[in-house]
Amino acid sequence: MKKTILTTLLLTLSILAVPAQAADYDIDTKGAHAFIQFKINHLGFSWLVGRFNKFDGHFSYDEKKANASSVEVNIDPASIDSNHAERDKHLRSKDFLDVEKFPTAKFVSTGYKAKGKNKGVLKGKLTLHGVTKEISINVKHIGAGNDPWGNYRAGFEGSTTLTLADFGINYNLGPASRTVEMFLSVEGIRRK
Amino acid sequence: MQWRTTTERWGLLTILIHWLTALTVFSLFGLGLWMVSLDYYHAWYRQGPNLHKSIGILLFILTLLRLAWRRIEGRPAALSSHTAREQRLAHLAHVMLYLLMISVMVFGYLISTADGRAIEVFGLFSVPATLHGIDKQEDIAGVIHLWLAVTLISLVVLHAAAAVKHHFFDRDRTLTRMLGR
Numbered sequence: 133m134k135k136t137i138l139t140t141l142l143l144t145l146s147i148l149a150v151p152a153q154a155a156d157y158d159i160d161t162k163g164a165h166a167f168i169q170f171k172i173n174h175l176g177f178s179w180l181v182g183r184f185n186k187f188d189g190h191f192s193y194d195e196k197k198a199n200a201s202s203v204e205v206n207i208d209p210a211s212i213d214s215n216h217a218e219r220d221k222h223l224r225s226k227d228f229l230d231v232e233k234f235p236t237a238k239f240v241s242t243g244y245k246a247k248g249k250n251k252g253v254l255k256g257k258l259t260l261h262g263v264t265k266e267i268s269i270n271v272k273h274i275g276a277g278n279d280p281w282g283n284y285r286a287g288f289e290g291s292t293t294l295t296l297a298d299f300g301i302n303y304n305l306g307p308a309s310r311t312v313e314m315f316l317s318v319e320g321i322r323r324k
Numbered sequence: 325m326q327w328r329t330t331t332e333r334w335g336l337l338t339i340l341i342h343w344l345t346a347l348t349v350f351s352l353f354g355l356g357l358w359m360v361s362l363d364y365y366h367a368w369y370r371q372g373p374n375l376h377k378s379i380g381i382l383l384f385i386l387t388l389l390r391l392a393w394r395r396i397e398g399r400p401a402a403l404s405s406h407t408a409r410e411q412r413l414a415h416l417a418h419v420m421l422y423l424l425m426i427s428v429m430v431f432g433y434l435i436s437t438a439d440g441r442a443i444e445v446f447g448l449f450s451v452p453a454t455l456h457g458i459d460k461q462e463d464i465a466g467v468i469h470l471w472l473a474v475t476l477i478s479l480v481v482l483h484a485a486a487a488v489k490h491h492f493f494d495r496d497r498t499l500t501r502m503l504g505r
Contacts, residue, residue: 210460217438217462218373224463305364 157320165319176308182214290316434465
């Protein structure tokens with residue numbers, strides 16, 4: 133009898149403890165500790181670097197059960213910023229992102245595979261320019277811990293290469309500029 | 325032909341500015357529509373917008389000088405064959421032409437200066453940004469710039485049609501006066 137009570141108690145405790153273990157994080161876009169950057173080759177001569185300024189999202193991560201990790205990010209494609217208004221206007225137009233027709237972009241993970249210490253591959257569906265496609269992101273866990281202001285944070289970096297034509301973006305920027313490299317820097321604040 | 329405007333005739337300077345403006349407005353409209361359709365490797369991909377902006381700024385300056393000159397010069401008296409209603413409509417159309425021209429150019433300026441960059445005019449001088457940094461300023465200003473330009477060209481066509489009508493149907497001096505007669 134005592135054993136049963138103890139078991140029940142432990143079981144209840146473990147269930148109650150689940151939310152804490154699953155560790156859901158909100159991406160710290162408010163404090164801008166998250167970045168969606170891209171770089172694309174210019175004519176084969178140099179890199180053009182830009183970013184998306186508006187996005188939000190959350191992820192679930194547990195160091196001990198890394199393969200159960202999941203991420204969801206919503207991106208406002210109209211917030212593209214290459215530090216040049218005329219170019220950004222062009223990038224938002226029908227030639228590229230066509231943000232009037234496709235006002236949202238989204239990444240939803242479908243699985244995570246840990247590969248070695250603090251590294252892994254995140255698979256998921258990216259919806260961009262109205263096209264949804266499975267992509268893989270190489271992820272590196274950088275660090276986690278208590279911040280000085282009472283929250284627990286975890287941070288990652290990710291990188292992937294997207295082929296513009298895969299997402300129906302066919303404007304000819306030249307042979308060196310068919311793909312765009314993404315660099316993602318994500319810091320999340322653990323939900324309380 | 326005389327330089328200054330009299331009660332009978334337009335002055336030569338006013339006439340030159342009028343036709344130069346007409347030529348420039350049409351050229352800028354055509355250039356503007358064409359340049360945004362060019363692919364990245366076209367020789368005019370960069371040259372087109374640079375020319376469009378430089379000429380636009382010069383036309384803006386010319387238009388301000390023109391308005392000042394008009395104030396100094398006054399204008400010839402309306403032809404006696406024009407009815408009061410015709411005169412009122414013509415005056416309204418002219419005011420609208422000026423307003424549209426000025427606003428098209430202002431909104432064009434707001435596209436290129438949306439990120440705080442200046443507009444270079446043929447590499448001779450540059451016009452600094454003033455109002456900038458509004459969220460999606462370049463996109464909003466772009467849409468307004470295009471539709472104001474379309475409206476302006478429509479009104480220009482009406483303006484020209486009216487001149488032709490006065491010349492061939494009413495057989496008055498409206499058009500020939502703008503040719504210095």
